[in-house]
Each structure stands twice: as structure tokens, then as C-alpha cells.
Amino acid sequence: MNIYRHIRHNPSQCNVWVILLSYIAGELLASRWSSGAIDSYIHHMWLFPVAALAALAVSCYLKRAKPAIALVFLACSCGFCAYHLALQPPVGTTSLKELKPNEPLNIRATVIRIEPQQNGWRMDVELEQINRDHLWAPAKGKVRIKVLPRNNKKSYKNDNTRRSRLSILPGDHIVFRAKLKQPRTFGMPGEFNYPRYLNALGIFTTGYINDSNTIINLERQKTTSWRYTLERWRTNIGRNVEQLFPPQHSAYLLSLTLGQKSRLSSAQRDQLANCGISHLFSISGLHFGILAWLLYQLITRLYRRSEWLLLKISAQTAGIIISLPFLFIYLLLSGTALPTQRAALMIVAGALALFLRRHTPPITMLALVALIIVILAPLALFSAAFQLSFAGVGAILYFLPALGKHCRSKLACWMLLPFFVTLIATLATTPIALYHFHKLAPAAIICNLFAVPIIGMLTVPLALGGTLLITPLPSCATALLSMASQLINLTINMANHIASGPLAARELFFSPLQHLLIIIGCLALLLLLNCRWRSCSVTLATAVMVWIVICLQPPPAPLELTAFSIGQGDSLLLRLGNKHTFLIDGGGLYSKTFDVGKNLLAPALGHTGIDHFDAIILTHDHPDHRKGLIYILKHFSVDQFWSSIPLSELHYSVQQAVSQQKIKTRLFPQGWSTLPIAGATTLNIFAPQNSNNMNDRSLTLLASYKNDGILLTGDLESHGIEQLLEQTLPAPVNLLKLPHHGSRRSLPVKLMNTITPQFAIASVGYANRYGFPHVEVVTAVNNVGAQLIRTDRDGTVRFSSHGTGWTQTKL
Secondary structure, eight states, rough: OOOHHHHHHHHHHHHHHHHHHHHHHHHHHHHSSOOOHHHHGGTTHHHHHHHHHHHHHHHSSSSSSSHHEEEEEHHHHHHHHHHHTTTTTTOOOOOGGGGGGTTEEEEEEEEEEEEEOOOSEEEEEEEEEEETEEEEEOOEEEEEEEEOOOOTSSOGGSSSHHHHTTTTTTTTTTEEEEEEEEEOOOOTTOOOOHHHHHHTTTEEEEEEEEEGGGOOOEEEEEEEHHHHHHHHHHHHHHHHHHHHHHHHHHHHHHHTTTGGGGGGGGGHHHHHHHHHHHGGGGGHHHHHHHHHHHHHHHHHHTTTTTTHHHHOHHHHHHHHHHHHHHHHHHHHHTTOOOHHHHHHHHHHHHHHHHHOOOOOOOHHHHHHHHHHHHHHHHHGGGGGHHHHHHHHHHHHHHHHHHTTTEEEEEHHHHHHHHHHHHHHHHHHHHHHHHHOOOOOOOOHHHHHHHHHHIIIIIIHHHHHHHHHHHHHHHHHHHHHHHHHHHHHHHHHHHHHHHGGGGGEEEEOOOHHHHHHHHHHHHHHHHHHHTEEOOOOHHHHHHHHHHHHHHHHHOOOEEEEEOOOOOOOOOEEEETTHHHHHHHEEOOOOOOOOOOHHIIHHHHHHTTTTTEEEEEEEEESOHHHHHHHHHHHHSSEEEEEEESSSSSGGHHHHHHHHHTTTTTTTEESSEEEEEEETTTEEEEEEEEEOSSSSSSGGGGGEEEEEETTTEETTTTTHHHHHHHHSSSOSOOOOOOEEEGTTTGGGHHHHHHHHHOOOOEEOOOTTTOOTTTTHHHHHHHHHHHTOOOOEEHHHHOHHHEEESOOOOEEOOO
């Protein structure tokens, strides 16, 4: 039945959709509204829903008035308020403003959850006390603590960090020493909003411990909390499985049964994503649904053997009632992931509808479940799990029944059913997967045809049975888990074989308009599958209009610089109209697990519509300039690689990336070099003399257009700055990128007095340990009347010029 026709004749079900869409619209509107601007009004937000509720009451009282508008306003205002309230810590939570910044603190807390990782482990704790000025003071709040290995060169399996983890259980009271901080975004367009992700979990503070030996486990007490008892059970199961199987195998098994996806290495995650089967190795609604179906079939078959039971209650009703407790246990065991919550609520809603004998379309039931989840957890709306789960299931429920009408025989329908289900789910979730993960896996449709039944119907029951029996019957559990592990290896090997050659995965990064075009295109294909020609033609016409808008986008300014906020590092995008694009440095953190190029720079470049570079420029070979470039060199179109140092002397990762991609290299001689650029735009490169100090070997760029000029100085220090200023600059400069992140060793007074720029950019990390930009540099900038732009404070900033001054835009 057409959903729109059904809603037209069922106004009560129409209200569910109206409320859901209005509530979501309110949340989306709130997410675009700066939380800082609304903080001062947070305690008065309740006035908006109250006003909307009053308007709804008045409209219902007046017979001529239509309550729909008031209902929309009420739901929208509730969504708006709920979003901002969810970003606020619970009342009574200890604020970091009360503590001294960057100071290690002695903390007493209760362990809530422990999650092993490839590089160390992490735990969520509930604060109890904090030692301030040698006095213990009460504290409250949920904190995520990262425990790093004591020596990164050691194997994690043999490290003391692992032994300390094994001695701690959820519910334990511990004392440790850590630095606490409030999570924040880098300020890059298109980046993952990690603080919002933590806020959805009720976490507003993070910290880290360098030495796990500083964790003191106080006397263990018998817990009476069901939450801690459950987490201890899950933790002990995970440790038992971990001892029986190698890390690679146990990671797959525990990700499949306990939802501990943090155990998977980056290589394993990439492997699953390339095959398009990542969803099968996280606790999903698919697993829950298959398990529910298997339980239902087993219970009803056994139930029908008793005539006496059938006379009391129908097998259909009994199957649902008896399976619910088992499904609830699985829900708790799996960690109550969002997709599992959705599947559980759908089953409960279906059971209620059955008992009440009320016919409700599954698509309406799905909308009701989504509404319940976003009301209880407003920030769930922005998670990839929520979006993928509801998009996939919603598309199947809506498009599959209509598609089945075109099959001429039941046999053909059953044979084509797995293919059509996979195709519909893939088309519905592809835009979301590209938005969150930037990866297209063409092999996903084929791989899921065999992976879903193998993993869902065979591996999950075996692995689940093994984990539940691992304590009472370890030998039986080991046999079941070994069979599950072999099936996993078989599935992954088959998927890897398919996901190669023309079906190999591709990393893609798009702008918002391009994402919109992909969404419309996938929707058009879904409508085309259902032979809805009129709707499909309208959708395709919309796609053409979006494509025209993309093509008619105004070109960049003749001179444009984007300073990326990538932490304590440098990365700059220089565009000379629509003819030349250059990336100068790529930033880089000293973390071995966080790739700046993959997680920050590539999404930001895609967000701005960049997919090709005339040249990528490495000013000098330091990690905070080099590491982020490796990923860009491998996944973007690059014509040339520029440096002042021969490729053979650069870090092996740069040599490997440039050689693999067959990128031409260019080495600049000492002094100024002028590059041919058409029109009034000029580009000059300065290479200093060789020096033992790598910073003083930084390439310097000077780009100008008419009256405006940009000087990018890398990490030049005193010797390099003196060389630069010995010669007359080829063009006037009124925008300066401060050398070495604003270090006082870069002759700031002499440099600022010589150039006297209008703007000075300091590329620095938030609360960096070096104290950059230095006070002496800030004073020198202020003395010449220049405006200081700091990436830690101002985020990613774009400067555009048409030759008559700079226009500043925050991205």
C-alpha cells in the first residue's frame, strides 16, 4: 500500500510522522546554531515548548483552527531545546573551570566500563573525589580515561598495561593520577564531532594516564548495582575469550557478540569496510532480528507439539512472549547499541500491536520507534549507527513490498529477495556511509549476499552460545567459538577475493552539494526499481538542478588562502583563481593512531570541493608538517611534489607515497625562484641555504595579486629569517603566516617591522605545551597594528582577495 495514501486515511499515524520530522528539524536547526550563543538562555528554553503547547491547546479549543501548525511548532521547539540541553552536563557535575588547567590530579572514582584497544585501553569512570590542595573534595561526573602503554615499543600483549587492566573490574573503586580536559573539536570543516559523540554517552570530560602502575585498586566490594554486575559479566566473558584465542580472532568474536569493536585494529576495520561488511561485525539490528526470528521459529515449533497449550494461547503469541526475555538478555550482553535498541523496540511495538489487535504499518511503527529514541537520547540522531539503521530498514519496509508486486511467481520472489534486500539497503545507506566514512565499497552487494547468512544465521548463534557457555562449560564453548572463528575467516577471505580489482573500495570526499546530488541519485534509483516513473522523473529533474547549481558555483578569488586548524602543526591551502591549487604542509600529531590527513585534512578538502593539486609542498621534514600529507598524496590527484630537500633525504613514508603514485618531484635551488603564472598573479619560492637546523631549511612562498600579497614562512627561525630579509621581497605583503607557529626564535620584532602586515596567522594547537604564540610575538603583532588570527581560537579561516584588500571567512 502506498504510504502516503495510507497516511491520508489514518490521521493518527500521520501525526507520528509530523511529530518525528518536526522534532528532527528542530534538532538540525539547533545543530547549526552556535551553542555558545545560546548558553546564556539555556535556563529559559522551556518557554518555547510551553508557548507551543499553549498554542496547540487554543487551536484544539477553537474548532476552526487547525492544530497541525501548532503541533509542528511544538515538536520543532522541543527538538531544538532537547539538543542544546543534551550538550549540557547534568546538574552538579564538577566543572573543569573549578580546577587548575593542565595539572595532574589525584582522583578517586568508580569504574563503569572497560574497553580494550589495540594501543592501550580505556575506561569510563564515575568521579567520587578529587584531591585539591592536598585535601579530598567531593566530585561528580562521568569521565573517559585513556590508559596508554608504558612503553610503546613493547608488545601490548606483554605490557604491564594489560596486566593492570586485568586486575580491574567494573564497580571497582580506584585511585589514579591523570590530567583532565574538556573535549573539543579541532575547528575543521567536515570533521567528526567527537565532543558531541561523548556527550551522547553522558561524558563531558576526558583524561589520560601515561603509567598504568599509578592506578591503585582499592579493596574490592561486592556490588549490588545491576549495572556493574552486568558490566563485570561482560568484562569477564571478554577476558576468557581473549585468553583462548589470538588477538586477531578474539577481536572479531567479541566485536560480534559483546559489541567491543574497539578491539579491532585499524587494518581489520579497513578490511571490513573495503568489503562492505563492517555492519556485520558490530552489534546491529540485523543480528538481533535474525536471532529473534530463529528463536521464534524454534519456540513455535516446540509449542505446536502441545495441543493443551494451543488451546490456552496461540503459538504466534506464545512465541513472541517466550522469546522476549532471551532477546532482552542479548540486548544487555551486547552493550545496548543503538541499532539493537531499534530492533528491540520494533519487536516490543509489534508485540503490543498484536496483543491490542491493532493493524499498524511497519513503516509507521519504525517512525514511532525513531521518535522514542530521539526523545530519550536527542544526540542519537547524529550518530552513524542511528542513521544507517533507520535508513536501511526504512527503505526495505517501504520499497520492498512494492517491488515484490512485479514478480510473476512466488519462486522468483524468494530467489530474488536476498538480492533486492541487499540492493535496497545499499542504495539507502550509501550516501550516509560516504558522509561519515568517506568510503565506497562496490563489492558490498555481492559480499553481503553470502556474508549475511553465514555471519547472521550461523556465526552469531555459535559465537553467542560460546560466550554464554564459556564459564559453565568451557570445553563446549571453545568448540563453538572455534567453529564461529573458522566461519569468520572463511567469510573474510571470500570477501577479500571479491573486493579487489574493479570492485576494490575507493576513498571519496565530497562537498555538501555533491552529497546532496548523491542522495537524490540514490533515491532516483530506488524509485526506478519500483517503476514509479513520475516520482523518478521529478527526482532526476531535481538532480539536474543541483548539478547545474554545482557547475555554476562562483570561482575562487584570484588569491585565496585557507589556514586549516589541525592542532599543533601547519597546513595551508593556496588557490590562485580556478587555475592553480597548492597544499602547503599537512600537519601531523605525534599520536600513532590518529591520522591527521585521513581524519581532518581530507574531509576538509572534500568539503571545500578540492580533489586535485598542481603541487603539494613540504616546507621541511618535521612530523607536524609531514605526517598529514602521506594520506593526501595517496588518495588525491597530485601533479607535482615540491621540497627544498631531495626526495631521497626525506622520511621513508614520503618517499614511498610519492614513488607509488608516480608523482613528479621538483627541488628548488637556493634563493628566490619565480614561477610562471598567467595574469596579474605572481608566485615566488624562496629556498634558504643548507643548515643543520631543519626549521631553517623551510621553503617560503610569496603569492601576490595586484595590491595584496601572502608570505608563508614555514618554521623559519632566526638564521632563516635573516636570509629571507637580506633580499628585497619580490612583491608587497599584507598577510603573513607567522614562522614556527609564533615562536620568539623567529625574530618577530624585526620581521613585523620590516613587513608590517595587515593580518598575521598563527597556526597553533589549543593549550599547546610550547606556549605558542609567544607573548613577544603577540606584542610585535600588536605594535604594528596587525590583526592576529589564531587557529586554536578562530578555527579554520579563509582569506580571499581581488587585489583591493582581504575578506576573512570562518569555515
